[in-house]
Amino acid sequence: MATRKKVLLKVIILGDSGVGKTSLMNQYVNKKFSNQYKATIGADFLTKEVIVDDRIVTMQIWDTAGQERFQSLGVAFYRGADCCVLVFDVTAPNTFKSLDSWRDEFLIQASPREPENFPFVLLGNKVDLEPRAISSKRAQQWCQSKNGIPYFETSAKEALNVEQAFQSIARNALTQQNQTVDLYNEFPDQIKLTNTTNRNSNGDSCAC
């Protein structure tokens, strides 16, 4: 019955409101882009199947609302993620400054086992727009300081680098899955009859 080698990855997308999280997702999953801004309410769920190194991988993408009033949903959403995608707008310096707090918030709420090795991917979106406020170098530096997070400059509008970025996201998330220790081969706990019998010997109250 070992035919199924399915993998499902939970991917969380975080970043300030308006940086283009939903647009990136829509471009990636639906190959569509709209200039109209519609705020995400709560969370949006999408599924996409990709092939990484000959493996079929299902990505369960959790597109969260950037607006602060939805932050209370955080704990529930971050739990058990395989990869976290941080998004900022290269033309809006504030969205870059927020990255630290998004990352910290995620690590606190999701509390992964090895926070320093948890896979993040950084996307600098809207590179089709001028003027540019955050240089590629500055973003790279931030990534270096965070244990070498992969960085992609994307444009959801022009479908630039989107496919590559998500491919990298899937690959990074997979490493997280592959590290899974072999939980099942540990010796399972044996039922100890003698102990329990002794413990119960003073009162034979089993309703048999």
Added chain:
Amino acid sequence: MASNCEVEPGAAPESALVTTDSYENFQQMSSSLEEIKNSNFTSSTQDEFLDNCNNIDSDLHVNCSTVSVSSQDEDYIRDEEWLGKSKHIFVLSSAGKPIYSRYGNEDRFASYFGIMQALVSFVQADDDSIRSMHAGDTKFVFLFREPLILVAVSKTEECTSQLTAQLNYVFNQIASMLTLSRLVKIYEQRRNYDLRRLLTGVERLIDHLLDFSEQEPAFTLGAVQCLPLTSSVRDAISSAIVQSCSKIKNLVFGILLANNQLITLVRMKKYCIHPHDLHLIFNLVQASESLKTAEIWTPLCLPRFDASGFLYGHVSYLAEDCQACLLLLTVERDAFFSLSEAKQRIVERLRRGNCLEAINESLNTKEETCVDIGFPELRHYLYKCKSTAQFHQPSMGAPYTINCKRLLDLYRRAHYRLHCPTRPLKLLFERTSEDALLAWDTRGFELYAILEPLTDTGNAIATVGRLLNWIKKREDKLFQLNAPTF
């Protein structure tokens, strides 16, 4: 009627089965025998069975769109057949990762699982828990059992408590394959774990369990049915098992069953088995064709017996010419060969004592219908003896041979009326244009009788009285009245 109350067919001073109140808390699991014992005395909270409708705060908005690279026909949102199923069952991790879906490939609607997780954890954030949502004729029933979330989406007539009970069975089925402690540990170590890796092959067992629990009144009653055998034959079978295993240490249970009916249950002193665990065993045996051709050694956790560890089971059919399945359950990991030898000795003893023939004869005898046994006004009945957690039913007669679903629905509804926590009934008599139903709950037994629609109250009571006497006369054949030990 009061005098009949004391008849209590099938009652016995001791039972190998943990006796149950049907609406006990399904969630309790025992981590030690201490708790098993206590569970029979503590009355469990029943408020979980209240058909509460939880209103979801309107602050929660979740959008969902599923898109996959494959063709449109796998887009379940538009799949009429998938949408039309009368009961969906989903299992997911508390991180929202899919583990099981009764219908369809769960990868194709992974987004739905995200929504289910969001609903559960949103309510949880306020230290509350979501039990059910009701939309038109569809019920959404949620069960959160650390570390899993189970969801039923049902258009059937079953009430919330019955759906919750079914979800509990599914959880126990998963626990029985991994043990509860392992399950918890896995998610402590890896909250993002994709449990499907460990459950390959188990989906089939869950599929079967769901169908099984919808078709078998045993699940509604929390009881098991015995294969009719004269008490001398049953005793001979029990003692063949006891004698053949006399030198084997740490053997906890010896169970012989055939055709979803118990032949005998032998146990280690002081230990008894819960009907819910026995149902999982029945399910395993029925769902595994491969058992018929080989003897199998398998770890098996009985969650109500001990959720923290495995028992190890030697499972095999008695012989080519006798399709009864024997399970010898021990705590020893490496007792296969000694149990395999013991099984041979058991079969030899049974053969010498002509017990195999007796089992076959009972299996081949068509069970009598109510008409056959002289109750023309009675169509069908379920009799459960509470002290032994065993029940008996006659063969299905007209008109339910065609529509046995209606019969099971009637029983489920009546059972709920007798055990509904807000207003439990002792006695219920209902007549419709199609049938009459009498349900009766006493200290010793529960009886559900379906009668001809024109039967009046007096006749119904007289019939039921006669029926109880009839069962009483045959009790040593229809029930296992002793609880033999190794």
